[in-house]
Amino acid sequence: MKKILVTGGLGYIGSHTVVELQQSGFEVLIIDNLSNSSINVLEGITEITKIAPQFERLDLRIKQDVISYFKEHSDIDGVIHFAASKAVGESVENPLLYYENNLNTLIFLLQECNVRGIHNFIFSSSCTVYGEPDTLPITENAPVKEAMSPYGNTKQISEEIISDACSVSDLRSIALRYFNPIGAHETALIGELPLGVPQNLVPFITQTAAGIREQLSVFGDDYDTPDGSCIRDYIHVVDLAKAHVVAMQRLLSDLNTDNSEVFNVGTGKGTSVLEVVHAFEKITGKSLNYNIVERRPGDVASVYAHTRKANDILGWKAERSLEDALESAWRWEQHVRGL
Numbered sequence: 298m299k300k301i302l303v304t305g306g307l308g309y310i311g312s313h314t315v316v317e318l319q320q321s322g323f324e325v326l327i328i329d330n331l332s333n334s335s336i337n338v339l340e341g342i343t344e345i346t347k348i349a350p351q352f353e354r355l356d357l358r359i360k361q362d363v364i365s366y367f368k369e370h371s372d373i374d375g376v377i378h379f380a381a382s383k384a385v386g387e388s389v390e391n392p393l394l395y396y397e398n399n400l401n402t403l404i405f406l407l408q409e410c411n412v413r414g415i416h417n418f419i420f421s422s423s424c425t426v427y428g429e430p431d432t433l434p435i436t437e438n439a440p441v442k443e444a445m446s447p448y449g450n451t452k453q454i455s456e457e458i459i460s461d462a463c464s465v466s467d468l469r470s471i472a473l474r475y476f477n478p479i480g481a482h483e484t485a486l487i488g489e490l491p492l493g494v495p496q497n498l499v500p501f502i503t504q505t506a507a508g509i510r511e512q513l514s515v516f517g518d519d520y521d522t523p524d525g526s527c528i529r530d531y532i533h534v535v536d537l538a539k540a541h542v543v544a545m546q547r548l549l550s551d552l553n554t555d556n557s558e559v560f561n562v563g564t565g566k567g568t569s570v571l572e573v574v575h576a577f578e579k580i581t582g583k584s585l586n587y588n589i590v591e592r593r594p595g596d597v598a599s600v601y602a603h604t605r606k607a608n609d610i611l612g613w614k615a616e617r618s619l620e621d622a623l624e625s626a627w628r629w630e631q632h633v634r635g636l
């Protein structure tokens with residue numbers, strides 16, 4: 298049984314990926330410092346898969362702890378690195394925190410992979426590296442634009458660090474550029490747990506429907522899009538999780554053609570903010586209290602993925618609909634709130 302270390306494995310995307318890895322026959326080890334997650338997620342995972350993953354509460358910024366961890370776990374076959382700080386606005390206010398957490402952790406992990414002869418590495422990148430795209434849908438060959446935030450910059454720099462590390466060692470990597478992950482596991486036992494006021498659209502919608510937020514602000518209806526609101530590529534988190542499994546299988550089977558590969562992970566379909574709002578209303582039968590307000594600084598009008606590379610090379614395709622994702626997000630919100 299292949300052993301995969303999942304950093305940030307109690308977080309939103311990490312926890313769904315742990316479930317898919319376990320259900321695909323991998324043994325999973327998790328590292329998380331619980332800075333943006335709860336230990337209860339471990340129970341949720343275990344309840345779904347009936348397998349308790351090995352968990353270590355560890356802060357990957359502490360190099361000595363990372364070294365000790367790898368000393369104790371000498372038989373890891375691959376690493377999936379989710380652990381990072383991810384709030385764009387916070388990264389503007391506190392850039393050094395983001396550079397420290399997102400870059401030091403990556404470097405320490407890559408160094409240990411080298412020392413321990415671990416060859417297979419998957420990294421959580423983001424469509425944010427494309428900035429405002431020149432053409433849609435966005436292919437992996439689109440230029441990486443000047444970063445719009447320190448957070449975005451950490452993803453660009455991370456991809457470069459990984460590629461440089463791969464060029465001088467036996468390390469092989471896949472960077473997955475996620476578009477907009479939404480939704481929750483169908484069991485409603487794991488899902489997204491934003492701390493404080495949600496910054497992302499779907500958690501804000503579900504919290505508004507649950508009565509925790511009074512009103513959803515739709516940031517702008519004067520963009521150059523059919524209904525004037527921004528367009529994004531919303532991908533069900535379970536589909537996204539499954540992309541990690543096939544990416545790891547590709548590395549483990551020596552099928553990769555390049556030592557540092559990059560794939561878009563999206564549905565290929567763009568959906569506007571207002572379309573998301575109306576789809577949510579239709580699914581839940583609830584009318585959502587929303588208001589059109591000013592544009593949010595830094596938002597780009599339209600972003601959606603070209604998915605041919607992931608379809609053809611990884612043999613992966615998003616299977617779940619926007620409606621599936623919204624419905625699961627709503628069931629998760631009700632579960633969390635005891636509704």
Ligand code: NAD
Pocket residue numbers: 304305306307308309310311328329330331332333334355356357358378379380381382383398402421422423424475476477478
């Ligand atoms: P998340 O915050 O839910 O998960 C990250 C996990 O990493 C958390 O459990 C947190 O406690 C842990 N962590 C953070 N710093 C750590 C450290 N120093 N040591 C150990 N654990 C640490 O975020 P997520 O949405 O699951 O995102 C996972 C990855 O995907 C991140 O790298 C993020 O930047 C990237 N990503 C997310 C999105 C998105 O919209 N959610 C989109 C694109 C890329």
Ligand code: WQD
Pocket residue numbers: 383385422423424425476477478496497498499501513514515516517527528529570593596
């Ligand atoms: C989606 C749309 C908002 C909230 C972010 C990061 C990106 C990546 C994915 C990590 C936008 C609108 C939102 C609200 C709204 N993360 N909106 N009212 O900005 O596309 O991407 O998450 O890598 O880097 O920037 O996602 O969910 O914040 O917004 O109208 O209360 O919803 O303007 O058009 P975004 P989001």
